[in-house]
Amino acid sequence: MPIWNPWHGCRKISPGCQNCYVYRRDSQFGKDSSTVARTSAFDLPVKRDRQGDYKLQTQEMVYTCMTSDFFIEEADGWRAEAWAMIRARPDLHFTIITKRIHRFRVMLPEDWDAGYENVTILCTCEDQQRADDRLPLFLELPIRHREIIAEPLLGKINFDPYLSSGKIAAVTCGGESGDNARTCDYDWILEIRQQCVAHGVRFHFKQTGANFRKNGKCYHIERKFQLPQARRAGIDYDPAETFDSLFDRLAQSKFRSRFRLTEKDLQYIREKGVDTVRNHAEDFIRRRLAPAVIENDGKQTPMRGHPVFTAQHATATCCRGCLSKWHGIPPGRELTAREQQYAVSVIMEWIRRQCALPNR
Ligand code: SF4
Ligand SMILES: [Zn+2]
DSSP states (O other): OOEEOSEEOOOOOSGGGTTOHHHHHHHHTTOOTTSOEEOTTTTGGGOBOTTSOBSSOSOSOEEEOTTSOTTOGGGHHHHHHHHHHHHHOTTSOEEEEESOGGGTTTTOOTTOTTOOTTEEEEEEOOSHHHHHHHHHHHHHSOOSEEEEEEOSOOSOOOOHHHHTTSOOOEEEEEOOOSTTOOOEEHHHHHHHHHHHHHHTOEEEEEEOOSEEEETTEEEEOOHHHHHHHHHHHOOOBOHHHHHHHHHHHHHTOHHHHTOOOOHHHHHHHHHHOHHHHHHHHHHHIIIIISSSOOTTTTSSSOSSSSHHHHHHHHHTOSSHHHHHHHHOOOSSSOOOHHHHHHHHHHHHHHHHHHHHSTTO
């Protein structure tokens, strides 16, 4: 995957920066990383070869600004030009990782609107404080594709309040590399994974880091094994796959598969917005599905009158009987917060797919 480093050099601003790999690598060459300078690859996205073809061929991802921070002050004078190149290449997708989300709006192009379609912003949160400092703002900013990166993960983090917004597409976790790497605990990773599963958010465990603790035992892991070990854990999660298999099963049920959103439902969603509909879904689930004892279980969800009701029947989240039969969540006890979030994410995914159907 191509990397585009329009400028090089950075200043440390966060606990995660302590053993920054840019500094580590530069110091091997006696270079000072704290000077930020444009690189010779500055215009890589629009560079052409002798045949006149773009050097960067249409690709899925271009990792952008990996030896600096795209939003660092020193680059304010260059960023407009960088954005212009990003806009000039809608056939590429630019992935930008930042610890300076608070500077996102500085030099933002005039035609940015709700965000360029070909840009994913990854907000780094290495600990709870950074998450709480950065994510409320991150969720407010006009960005089309938002992801979280928790690397190097320095402690337990509760992302629940942010993932529940439905605005985070993925979370990537990993430990720290290098001689002075701080320890990463597998339990922290697993806990974040659980949060992602509950909210139907993609999860990727990228690398163990050099010092990894599992079941209370510490391991030193050589660089070359840090990625493969993480892969071997086999804990990556992609809701699309889970949803696909669930929706395949639902499609085989005559009863479930006949539910559709009506034109009126779609109109309602357009008017209220998806966030409001999600709030309604959360409310319905909490009041009508979550209690341990439900007097009229099996009849608590009307057949129509709200897109969420229709979605509940379509996805078998309409009553505790269906929830047990289709989703393996037992009746007779209160639903946990995570189970409620799971039901909401299934409902919202069904609604999303309905809205995306052709001729709608
Ligand atoms: S923001 Fe990133 S590149 Fe800059 S010092 Fe911190 S870790 Fe290094
Ligand atoms: Zn039911």
